[in-house]
Amino acid sequence: MRRLLLAITIALCGLALIAGTVEWQWRQRGYLPGILDGQDLWAQQRQRVYPEDGQQALVLLGASRTLYSIDLQRIRERLPGYAPVMLALDAMPAMATLRDLSADPHFRGVVVCDIDGIGLWKITWESQQPWVDHYHRQWTPSRDLHRRLLNLWQQHAVIARSDFSLLRSLVRTLRSEPEPFHPHMQMSSAREGSIDYQGVDTSQHRRDLEAHLAKYNGKFPGPDPAVWHADLAEAKAWVEKIRQRGGSVIFYSSPISGLRRQVEEDTYPRAQFWNRLAESTGAHTLHADDVPALKAIALPDESHVDYRNKRAYTDALIDALVTRKLL
Amino acid sequence: MQFDSLTFVVFFLGLLALYQLPWSWSARKWLLLLASFVFYGAWSPAFLLLLIGSASVDWWLSLRMAAATAPQLRKRWLLVSLAANLGLLGFFKYGNFLNRNVESLLAAIGVHWQAPVFDILLPVGISFYTFQSLSYCIDVYRGQVPVQRSLRDYVLFVAFFPQLVAGPIVRYSEFRDQLEQPRRSSADGVVVGLSLMLLGLFQKVVLADTVFAPVADTGFVAGAAPGTALAWSATLAFSGQIFCDFAGYSMCAIGAALMLGFHLPDNFRSPYAAVGFSDFWRRWHISLSTWLRDYLYVPLGGNRGSQWLTARNLMLTMLLGGLWHGAAWTFVAWGAFHGAWLGIERFGRRVLPDSTLLRAWPMRACYGAFTLLVVVWAWVWFRAPDFATAASIHGAMLGQQQTPAPVLSTEAWIALASFGVLVLAHLLTRSFDLRAALGRAPAVALGLLWALLLAAIVLSPGAGRAFIYFQF
Numbered sequence: 033m034r035r036l037l038l039a040i041t042i043a044l045c046g047l048a049l050i051a052g053t054v055e056w057q058w059r060q061r062g063y064l065p066g067i068l069d070g071q072d073l074w075a076q077q078r079q080r081v082y083p084e085d086g087q088q089a090l091v092l093l094g095a096s097r098t099l100y101s102i103d104l105q106r107i108r109e110r111l112p113g114y115a116p117v118m119l120a121l122d123a124m125p126a127m128a129t130l131r132d133l134s135a136d137p138h139f140r141g142v143v144v145c146d147i148d149g150i151g152l153w154k155i156t157w158e159s160q161q162p163w164v165d166h167y168h169r170q171w172t173p174s175r176d177l178h179r180r181l182l183n184l185w186q187q188h189a190v191i192a193r194s195d196f197s198l199l200r201s202l203v204r205t206l207r208s209e210p211e212p213f214h215p216h217m218q219m220s221s222a223r224e225g226s227i228d229y230q231g232v233d234t235s236q237h238r239r240d241l242e243a244h245l246a247k248y249n250g251k252f253p254g255p256d257p258a259v260w261h262a263d264l265a266e267a268k269a270w271v272e273k274i275r276q277r278g279g280s281v282i283f284y285s286s287p288i289s290g291l292r293r294q295v296e297e298d299t300y301p302r303a304q305f306w307n308r309l310a311e312s313t314g315a316h317t318l319h320a321d322d323v324p325a326l327k328a329i330a331l332p333d334e335s336h337v338d339y340r341n342k343r344a345y346t347d348a349l350i351d352a353l354v355t356r357k358l359l
Numbered sequence: 360m361q362f363d364s365l366t367f368v369v370f371f372l373g374l375l376a377l378y379q380l381p382w383s384w385s386a387r388k389w390l391l392l393l394a395s396f397v398f399y400g401a402w403s404p405a406f407l408l409l410l411i412g413s414a415s416v417d418w419w420l421s422l423r424m425a426a427a428t429a430p431q432l433r434k435r436w437l438l439v440s441l442a443a444n445l446g447l448l449g450f451f452k453y454g455n456f457l458n459r460n461v462e463s464l465l466a467a468i469g470v471h472w473q474a475p476v477f478d479i480l481l482p483v484g485i486s487f488y489t490f491q492s493l494s495y496c497i498d499v500y501r502g503q504v505p506v507q508r509s510l511r512d513y514v515l516f517v518a519f520f521p522q523l524v525a526g527p528i529v530r531y532s533e534f535r536d537q538l539e540q541p542r543r544s545s546a547d548g549v550v551v552g553l554s555l556m557l558l559g560l561f562q563k564v565v566l567a568d569t570v571f572a573p574v575a576d577t578g579f580v581a582g583a584a585p586g587t588a589l590a591w592s593a594t595l596a597f598s599g600q601i602f603c604d605f606a607g608y609s610m611c612a613i614g615a616a617l618m619l620g621f622h623l624p625d626n627f628r629s630p631y632a633a634v635g636f637s638d639f640w641r642r643w644h645i646s647l648s649t650w651l652r653d654y655l656y657v658p659l660g661g662n663r664g665s666q667w668l669t670a671r672n673l674m675l676t677m678l679l680g681g682l683w684h685g686a687a688w689t690f691v692a693w694g695a696f697h698g699a700w701l702g703i704e705r706f707g708r709r710v711l712p713d714s715t716l717l718r719a720w721p722m723r724a725c726y727g728a729f730t731l732l733v734v735v736w737a738w739v740w741f742r743a744p745d746f747a748t749a750a751s752i753h754g755a756m757l758g759q760q761q762t763p764a765p766v767l768s769t770e771a772w773i774a775l776a777s778f779g780v781l782v783l784a785h786l787l788t789r790s791f792d793l794r795a796a797l798g799r800a801p802a803v804a805l806g807l808l809w810a811l812l813l814a815a816i817v818l819s820p821g822a823g824r825a826f827i828y829f830q831f
Contacts, residue, residue: 033546035802042806043813050814169480174360174401181365191818198818199569203769 051191058190061211067186067219068193072179074119074163075171077223082138083115088279090114090359091133093126094146097286100217100225101337103346110350111359114142118223124159125151127267130281132164134270140278142359145315146286149300152309153255154263183221218339226339229332237333241291254299257308264312271315280316282358283309284349287320287327290334316358323352360401362556362611363564370398371615375544378619384541388515391619398520399484406482409447414517416443417492418510421499425506433500440496444489451481456686484524486683490650492517495531497654504531512538521615525608527626527646534621542620547798550805554797555614557812562607566777569819571600574774578752581744590755592771597742598735599778602631605644629785631734634727636700639734651680669705674698684741689749693740700733731782 067073081089090107092098098120107116119129126145133139150156186192194200195212204211218226245252271281285306288296300306302319310317320326325348332338337345353359360367374394378387400407417440424436449457458474465472495516498504507513516534517523578585578593585593609626616623626646633639640648659672674695681694736753743749754760767775797805 035805036546036550038802039550039805039809042803043809046807046810047813047817050810051817054818172401172403174364174366177369178364178366181369185365192820194820196818197569197820198565198815199770199773202773206769206773 054196055189055191058196062214063190063196063212065186065188065190065192066215067183067221069122069219069223069225071163071166072171072175073183073221073223074121075167076176076179077117077119078163078167079171079176080115080117081119081133081136081141083141087113087115089139089141090116091141091143092116092118092120092146093129093143094120094284094286095124095126095151096120096122096225097335097337098144098146099223100227100339101286101342101345102224102349103342104220104222104224106343106346107350110347114359117141120146120223121160121163125156126160127151127157128159128161128164130267131157131270132168134273137277139274142279143274143281144284144353145281146284148285148288148296149254149260149305152264152267152283152305153260155255187221226342227336229336229338232332234333238291241295241334245291245295252295252299257304260305261308261312264309268312268314271313275314280358281313282316282318282353283313284317285319285321286335287329287331288335289331292334316356318352318356318358323348326352360398362608362615363560366401370394375618378544387541388511388538391520392511392515392518395515395518395520395523399518399523402483403480406480409482410488410518411514413444413447413489414492414514415510416440417496417517418507418513421496421506421513422508424496424499437496437500440493444493444496448485448489451479451485453682453686454479487526487528488517488523490647490683491528491530494528494650494654498531504535507531507535507538519616519621521612521619521621522623525605525612526644527609527612527624528650529623529646533624537621544618544620548617548620551794551797552614552617552619554800554805554808555610555617555794557614557809557816559607559610559612559614560816561812562603562610564821565815565819566781567600567603567607568821570777571596571603571774574768574771575600575742577768577771579742579744579748581748583748584751584760585755586760587755587758588767589771590752590760592767592775594735594739594742594752594756595778596771596774598631598738599774599781601738601741602627602781629789629791631731631782632727632785632789633730633734634723635730636697636704636733639730640697640701647680647683651676655679666706666709670702673701673705677701689740689743689746692746692749693737696733696737696740 081091083089090111092102099118099122102116102118104116104118107114120126121129125147127147130143130145133141133143182192190196200212203209216228216232218228220226274281302321306317306319309315326345329337329341329345329348350359360370374390377390382390396407396411399410420436420440420443424433424440427433427436454477455474458476462472462474495504495507495513499506507516516529516531516538519529519534522529574596575593578589579597606627613623613625624646626644628642628645630639630642633642656672656676659675660668661672662669664672675698677694677698678691679694681690681692681697684690684693736756739749739752739756740746743752751760800808
């Protein structure tokens, strides 16, 4: 027994010394701990769409614009009857998740689905399906506990990030590469993202979009409006199912500016696409262009909100939804 | 619940604490059974019912077998057990595979029938626990083990959580005494068990998931046409990944059991240092290869008939062994390739004179290197998603791809170096008794070893991949 206790003591001291030294060394260079997004974290939020205590779930679907722009605490403060759940996924349109919620007989919440023309085009509908499958096939209470403990670890330890793993450090040393970027994005365990645009070269986003656009001779190929609307008949059934259970669906076009806006207007002219969306899907719609307060929000990279403006943006969105009696 | 999850840490520490309480052996067996159910039910409560149902049926059939005096009746009960176990495995694991093949076969003769595709989830560990349960029924039929009259003890034998989902496949004869005699955690058992668990987790988390898997994944992409360097690096990286993943799991299983006072058999003994193919199969997934030997190869006739019959038996055993790993023809090809080399080796032993030259170390070294090369070559079928990808990778390994040779990434060089170290470690530990060495190690050395292993694990945060053998 003495041998065991001595070995355990040495092991724990050694671990604390090694891991503590590495942690201290990264913190000295200004790195901070942070939650890493993933399928388990998403599934952990997905299981929260059935709130109790008389609340109704307010499910936020969409891609990065919603993931990094919404202040969940502000929603809790201003809409106490709703439990906000963030299911937006970076760079992935949300139709697969909307379909999944409609097929879930226990879901009775309100869905605010931030989406644009391409996100409603059927060819992108399956983008989030792997996350949906993960929730239904892999997610268990055991994974939930693991993820909760991992959240705690990631919230407190810089070394929980794979950028600082032994292998990555070795690779950087062998390649004489600089240290990892100081991330300008943060994520919370409730999947609320934040972007700090201070010191970020936002013109790079525009240059990337220009380069991408140049490949298509200045205009992205878009769908035939008739086909685009006809495909949405399927989504109309999803919306109806949610409505029958006491919930609702609001398709929301979030603010964009500059070249991004020009591209959207060229490829999906509002008159032909968005303006007929309510009719095609039976859902409520809200376009940021119709809300001066949303239009006025600064968009450093033409589509996302700096974390300092999240509260104002969330207020503007809540006001618009409440004013139109959508909440 | 995976060994490399934080949930398991909480679960196992809680179990160890409860296990130390001064309860009767019977109560502690109930505790182990409950813990095993929690461990397995963490994946799927529905499949836990399947596991309990399957084990209960075999337990009942074994009682009927033991009660029957007429040989015909005993045989009938055995056939029911075989049908139940293989039927279960067939339905969950091979149903869609069978349908697809019947559809292709009918299409070949001009009959167009669209096979239904069942959305069936494979219950984790089903291949392992059905084989374990089946071996017990066959042993009872043969009169090699006494029947277990306690349902609880029998279900605990099948469902004992350390080995439940990915082996080692334990024989009842190895476990029976351990069920009868009260077990306790001992300080020495915890020392060795904890060491094995940390070594296993190091292999899984640091080597398999972090070092090898990303490099293997870059080469094994369906439809890709990798160059020679990429094909070799991906294949060698997968050779490292599959060993560290599976042997890592087995080591964790053996370690966890040892900490509870149970002894599970070794499943790997430095397989990449094997000299010859029969030697490889005495060192790789030992509990499966001995299972296939005792319950398939020997009943087929083993080596008791002519050379051709022996070769046939070997090939059939390896074909089915390949199919056991997965419902795809690529696994069958992998098994067939190994079967062919086992046959060739057997033939070679017969025709070549048993000279001292052949037994000299340079010849053995050459043959060992050749064995490793063939084993690595065969892993391509095991890992590739289809034959076209496997052919593309094999072609690239032979330099047949016309794509420009890419410069290997730093990660690939690290994986190759790690594989080299792994092979060297196997060579150095060919006849090494790890458990005995850990049992004798001084506390300071153990403490330092544990600290280094723990630090490497903590400093390798990653994707948290499932163990490869879970899908089998």
